[in-house]
Every structure is written in structure tokens, then in C-alpha cells.
Amino acid sequence: ATRTMPTLEPAPFLRRVLKADALLCLAAAVLHLGFAARLDSLLGLPAPLLVGPGVFLLAYVALLAAMATSRAVWSWLFPLIVGGNVGWGLGCIGLSAAGGVTALGHAYLWLNALAVFVFAALQWRGWRATPAGGSAWRAA
Numbered sequence: 001a002t003r004t005m006p007t008l009e010p011a012p013f014l015r016r017v018l019k020a021d022a023l024l025c026l027a028a029a030v031l032h033l034g035f036a037a038r039l040d041s042l043l044g045l046p047a048p049l050l051v052g053p054g055v056f057l058l059a060y061v062a063l064l065a066a067m068a069t070s071r072a073v074w075s076w077l078f079p080l081i082v083g084g085n086v087g088w089g090l091g092c093i094g095l096s097a098a099g100g101v102t103a104l105g106h107a108y109l110w111l112n113a114l115a116v117f118v119f120a121a122l123q124w125r126g127w128r129a130t131p132a133g134g135s136a137w138r139a140a
Contacts, residue, residue, distance in 0.1 A: 005074050005075070005076070006074070006075045006076075007072035007073055007074055007075060008072070008073060008075050008130055008131070009071055009072055009073070009130070010067065010068065010070075010073055010126070010130055011126060011129060011130040011131075013126045013129065014123065014126030014127060014129075014130055015068045015069075017119065017122045017123055017126050018064045018065075018067050018068035018081075018123070019064070019065070019068045020119075021064055021085075021119045021123070022061045022064035022065050022068065024115060024119075025057045025060055025061045025064065026057070026058075026061045028054070028057055028112075029054045029055075029057035029058050029061065030054075031054075032050040032051060032053060032054030032057070033050075033051060033054040033055070033058075036048075036050040036051050036054070042102065042104055042105075043101055043102055043104055043105035043108050044100055044101035044102040044104075044105040045095070045101055045105055045108075049095075060084075063077075063081075064081070067081075078123065078124075078127035079124075079127070081123055082120045082123050082124045082127070083120075085116040085117070085119050085120035085123065086116070086117065086120050088112070088113075088116045089112070089113040089114075089116040089117045089120070090113075092109040092110070092112045092113040092116075093109070093110070093113050095109050096109040096110060096113075
């Protein structure tokens with residue numbers, strides 16, 4: 001017998017949150033990739049530290065867009081996305097705490113952290129509210 005990975009159909013709320021996250025990430029990717037040299041001086045973040053995540057964000061946008069528009073999505077992707085957003089936010093806070101960035105750089109990093117924490121909370125809520133979503137995370 002062949003086992004398949006559990007899937008779910010994202011509820012409309014979850015689809016909207018995934019699309020909004022994708023749009024914000026696309027804007028950040030364009031900013032990081034198109035203006036890395038300028039942002040280096042404005043934010044105090046080295047251009048390579050902006051370009052690398054900018055490239056990653058393009059792949060992440062593609063994943064979010066696919067999840068938001070697919071009829072069936074592997075269930076395990078949702079906690080991975082939530083955890084990734086939490087990790088991104090903690091990374092932004094860590095970069096801010098490490099110093100070397102401008103005041104605008106601190107603001108940029110903290111706004112990034114706030115945004116991804118909000119998306120993580122909304123995605124978690126949407127995943128748990130989707131029929132069969134988060135069933136492994138619910139109390140019996």
C-alpha cells in the first residue's frame with residue numbers, strides 16, 4: 001500500500017494571508033535586489049546581506065503563491081512557513097541587537113520582525129481553522 005502525504009485545501013482566510021505575505025515578500029525582494037547598494041548606506045546593512053535574502057525571498061514568494069492558489073497543499077508546509085516567519089523575525093532582531101546598523105536600519109529590521117510575527121500568527125490561526133488543518137497539533 002502506498003501512503004500519501006496529508007493535504008488540505010486552504011480556507012479563504014488562509015489564502016488571503018498567504019497572498020499578502022507573498023506580496024510583502026516580493027516588495028522586499030525587489031527592494032533588496034534592486035537597491036542593495038543604496039540600502040547599504042541607508043540601513044548600515046552590507047549589500048550581500050540584502051542580496052542573499054532577496055534571492056531567497058523570490059523562491060519563498062513562489063512557494064507562498066503556489067500554496068495560496070493550489071487546491072491541495074501538503075499539511076506539513078504550514079507549520080514550516082510559520083516557523084520560518086518566526087525565525088526570520090528573530091534573525092532581524094538579532095541583526096539589530098548585533099549593532100552596526102543605522103537608526104533607519106534598526107527601524108527596518110524591527111518592522112520586518114513585526115510584520116513576519118504578525119504573518120506567522122495569522123498563518124497559524126488560518127491553518128488551525130482550516131478543516132483538517134493542524135489536526136496533529138490539536139489536543140485530543
